Amino acid sequence: MINIFQNYGADLLLGLGNTLLCSVIALFFSLIIGSMFAIFETTPIKALRIIARIYIEVFRNIPLLVITMFFYVVIPLMVAKIDGFTAGTIGLTIYTSAFIAETVRSGINSVESGQMEGARANGMTFWQAMRYIILPQAFRYVIPPLGNQFINLVKNSSVLAFVAGFDLMYQGNVIASNSLQTINTYMAVGVLYLVITMPLSYYMRHLEKKLA
Amino acid sequence: MSMIEFHDVQKYYGDYHALRNINLTIDAGETVVLIGPSGSGKSTLIRTINGLERIEEGQLIVNGQDLANKKTDMNRIRKNVGMVFQHFNLYANKTILENIMLAPRIVLKKDEAANKKLAMDLLDRVGLADQASKMPAQLSGGQQQRIAIARSLAMEPKALLFDEPTSALDPEMIDDVLNVMKDIARDSSMTMLVVTHEMGFAREVANRVIFMADGQILEDDSKETFFDGQPSNERARQFLGKIITHS
Numbered sequence: 123m124i125n126i127f128q129n130y131g132a133d134l135l136l137g138l139g140n141t142l143l144c145s146v147i148a149l150f151f152s153l154i155i156g157s158m159f160a161i162f163e164t165t166p167i168k169a170l171r172i173i174a175r176i177y178i179e180v181f182r183n184i185p186l187l188v189i190t191m192f193f194y195v196v197i198p199l200m201v202a203k204i205d206g207f208t209a210g211t212i213g214l215t216i217y218t219s220a221f222i223a224e225t226v227r228s229g230i231n232s233v234e235s236g237q238m239e240g241a242r243a244n245g246m247t248f249w250q251a252m253r254y255i256i257l258p259q260a261f262r263y264v265i266p267p268l269g270n271q272f273i274n275l276v277k278n279s280s281v282l283a284f285v286a287g288f289d290l291m292y293q294g295n296v297i298a299s300n301s302l303q304t305i306n307t308y309m310a311v312g313v314l315y316l317v318i319t320m321p322l323s324y325y326m327r328h329l330e331k332k333l334a
Numbered sequence: 335m336s337m338i339e340f341h342d343v344q345k346y347y348g349d350y351h352a353l354r355n356i357n358l359t360i361d362a363g364e365t366v367v368l369i370g371p372s373g374s375g376k377s378t379l380i381r382t383i384n385g386l387e388r389i390e391e392g393q394l395i396v397n398g399q400d401l402a403n404k405k406t407d408m409n410r411i412r413k414n415v416g417m418v419f420q421h422f423n424l425y426a427n428k429t430i431l432e433n434i435m436l437a438p439r440i441v442l443k444k445d446e447a448a449n450k451k452l453a454m455d456l457l458d459r460v461g462l463a464d465q466a467s468k469m470p471a472q473l474s475g476g477q478q479q480r481i482a483i484a485r486s487l488a489m490e491p492k493a494l495l496f497d498e499p500t501s502a503l504d505p506e507m508i509d510d511v512l513n514v515m516k517d518i519a520r521d522s523s524m525t526m527l528v529v530t531h532e533m534g535f536a537r538e539v540a541n542r543v544i545f546m547a548d549g550q551i552l553e554d555d556s557k558e559t560f561f562d563g564q565p566s567n568e569r570a571r572q573f574l575g576k577i578i579t580h581s
Contacts, residue, residue, distance in 0.1 A: 234423075234426075236419060236421055236422075236423035237423060237425065237426065239386060239419065239423060240419065240422075240423030240424070240425065240482075241425070241437075242386065242412065243384055243386065243412060243416070243417035243419075243423075243486075244412070244416070244436075244437040244441075244485060244486070244489065245409060245412045245413045245437050245441040245442075245489055246409075246437055246440065246441055247409055250440055250441070254425075254428075254436060254440065255425050255427065255428075258427045259426060259427050
C-alpha cells in the first residue's frame with residue numbers, strides 16, 4: 123500500500139481534493155436546499171407543501187447514480203455542456219437535499235407547537251418565528267442525524283467516478299488498472315476516505331455532547 | 335368604544351360545532367372573565383380573537399378590523415392583541431430579557447435602548463428584574479408565566495387575552511401571577527379577556543363574567559349580578575356553586 127502512495131501520491135491527492143471540493147459544495151447547497159424544502163413542508167401554504175412533498179419523494183426514491191447520469195447525459199443534450207464533476211456535484215446535492223429536508227422537517231416537528239404559537243401571538247410572521255425561534259431549536263435536535271447525512275454525502279461522492287469526475291474513486295480506478303495492484307490501490311483509497319469521514323464523525327460527536 | 339365584536343360567529347372542527355351563534359361585544363378597557371366547563375369552547379373563543387383559530391361564519395371585528403375577511407393582515411391584529419398561554423410558551427432558545435425584547439425589535443423595529451428600558455421596567459413590574467439573563471427552563475412555572483405577561487406587555491398592546499394562565503401552576507405560584515394580572519386590570523386602558531376559574535380574581539377586578547357551555551354563551555352578566563344576585567341560567571348556577579365550594 124505504501125508504494126501506491128509513493129508512486130501515485132499526486133494522482134491520489136488530486137482525487138482527494140476533488141472529493142473534498144465536491145463534498146463541501148454539495149454539503150453547503152444541500153443544507154440550504156434541504157432546509158428550504160423542510161420549511162416549505164411545514165408552512166401553512168398548501169402549494170409549497172405539495173412542491174416540497176413531490177421534490178422529496180422523487181429524489182429520495184431514485185438511485186443517486188440515475189440522478190447523476192441524468193445531469194451528465196440528458197442536460198448536455200438539451201441545455202448546456204457540463205463536465206462530470208459538475209454533473210456529479212449537482213446530482214449529489216439534489217439527492218442529499220431530499221434526505222436533509224426530511225431530517226430538518228422532523229427537527230422542526232419536534233419543537234413544541236407552543237413555540238410557534240407563542241411567536242405568532244407575539245406578532246411575528248411565520249418566517250420570523252421560523253428564523254428566530256423554531257429553526258435554532260430544530261437544528262439542535264437534528265445534529266446527530268445531519269452528521270450521518272454528511273458522512274453519507276462524502277461516501278456517495280464516489281458517484282463521480284462514473285461520470286469522469288476525477289474524484290478519489292475515479293483516480294483509484296485509473297491507478298488500479300495502470301498498476302495492476304488492485305487490492306493495495308483500493309485499500310489506499312479507503313484510507314483516504316477515512317481521512318475525511320473520521321474527523322467529521324468525531325467532530326459531530328463532539329458537537330452533540332456540547333449541545334446536549 | 336368596542337374593542338372586540340362577535341356577530342353570529344360559528345366555528346366548526348369537521349362536524350363538531352365548536353362555537354355556536356356567538357354574539358359578544360367587549361369595550362376598550364373592560365376586564366371580562368370567561369368561565370365554563372372544559373370543552374365548552376372558551377379557549378377556542380379567545381383563540382379566534384388573535385386569529386390562532388379561524389372562524390367559519392359570522393363577523394369578528396377586533397380593533398376595527400374584520401377577522402373573517404381573508405385579506406385582513408393577522409400580523410397587524412396580533413401587534414395590538416397579546417396572548418398569555420396556559421403553558422407560557424416562552425422561547426426556549428432565548429434568555430428572559432431576549433424573550434421580552436425580540437418581538438418589539440423585529441416586529442415593531444423599536445429602538446434598542448428604548449426597548450431595553452421598557453423590558454427592564456416590565457421585569458421590575460412583574461418582580462423578576464434579577465432573572466433577566468437566565469433561560470426560561472431555569473425559572474419556576476409562576477415566574478415563567480409572569481415573564482410571558484411581560485413579553486406580551488412589551489408589544490404595548492391594546493388588548494390582552496389570557497388562556498387559563500394559572501391552570502398549569504402549583505398553588506403557591508398562582509397568587510404572584512394573579513397579582514400581576516390584577517395590576518394590569520386596574521390600568522383602565524387595557525382590555526382584558528381572561529379564561530380562568532379563579533373567582534377571587536373575577537370578584538376583585540372583572541367588569542363582567544361570561545359563562546359558556548357547549549360552544550354557546552349562556553350567561554353574560556355584570557360582576558355584581560353574577561356573584562351577588564343569581565345567574566338566570568340553571569347550568570351557570572350549578573357551575574358557579576361547584577367552583578365556589580372548591581375554592
